[in-house]
Amino acid sequence: QQQVKQSPQSLIVQKGGISIINCAYENTAFDYFPWYQQFPGKGPALLIAIRPDVSEKKEGRFTISFNKSAKQFSLHIMDSQPGDSATYFCAATPPWGSARQLTFGSGTQLTVLP
Amino acid sequence: NAGVTQTPKFQVLKTGQSMTLQCAQDMNHEYMSWYRQDPGMGLRLIHYSVGAGITDQGEVPNGYNVSRSTTEDFPLRLLSAAPSQTSVYFCASSLQGAAGNTIYFGEGSWLTVV
Numbered sequence: 001q002q003q004v005k006q007s008p009q010s011l012i013v014q015k016g017g018i019s020i021i022n023c024a025y026e027n028t029a030f031d032y033f034p035w036y037q038q039f040p041g042k043g044p045a046l047l048i049a050i051r052p053d054v055s056e057k058k059e060g061r062f063t064i065s066f067n068k069s070a071k072q073f074s075l076h077i078m079d080s081q082p083g084d085s086a087t088y089f090c091a092a093t094p095p096w097g098s099a100r101q102l103t104f105g106s107g108t109q110l111t112v113l114p
Numbered sequence: 115n116a117g118v119t120q121t122p123k124f125q126v127l128k129t130g131q132s133m134t135l136q137c138a139q140d141m142n143h144e145y146m147s148w149y150r151q152d153p154g155m156g157l158r159l160i161h162y163s164v165g166a167g168i169t170d171q172g173e174v175p176n177g178y179n180v181s182r183s184t185t186e187d188f189p190l191r192l193l194s195a196a197p198s199q200t201s202v203y204f205c206a207s208s209l210q211g212a213a214g215n216t217i218y219f220g221e222g223s224w225l226t227v228v
Contacts (some may be wrong), residue, residue, distance in 0.1 A: 104156035
């Protein structure tokens with residue numbers, strides 16, 4: 001079963017536009033929500049992450065919005081650039097145990113047109 | 115500082131053959147894991163380890179074995195390769211502890227089973 005649902009599957013945005021990727025989760029025990037960026041031929045790399053005790057986190061042009069009651073979180077990329085073209089994965093992890101078991105969304109392929 | 119190193123980068127196997135994907139990290143991370151990435155399915159956890167001598171199954175462990183004899187190395191063994199194991203495999207590592215420790219991924223191993 002997919003515990004983290006991600007949409008859209010693909011996204012095309014003009015340079016300078018806003019890219020928005022959405023994720024919804026089912027497990028209320030999740031307490032850490034990272035976003036990963038993956039370029040072709042490379043492994044995923046942590047982009048930004050949020051804990052559920054805040055509703056928003058911003059790092060440069062990247063912002064995570066978090067809605068705990070709706071069990072949804074989203075990534076906003078402001079002033080999108082061609083260099084942002086990549087696949088983006090949302091993820092979630094529970095707090096228990098000592099293992100870091102990430103549950104990933106299915107990914108969004110973002111294309112930013114010049 | 116190499117981070118997480120995976121070998122080989124590309125491999126073609128015949129059905130029924132066995133092989134080992136190597137993973138090494140030089141960051142003294144306790145936690146290591148293996149994911150497979152398939153189109154439209156994100157990354158799914160195969161096996162993970164919280165320290166030398168300790169391993170456990172993830173979401174999709176069937177057909178794979180792991181061992182952790184040292185902190186640095188975490189090889190993934192395919193016992194009898196099947197076409198369904200055609201995928202991109204990522205090794206990852208992180209420090210133990212509370213959520214918030216960055217998980218570092220290798221650059222991936224592309225495996226084709228014919």
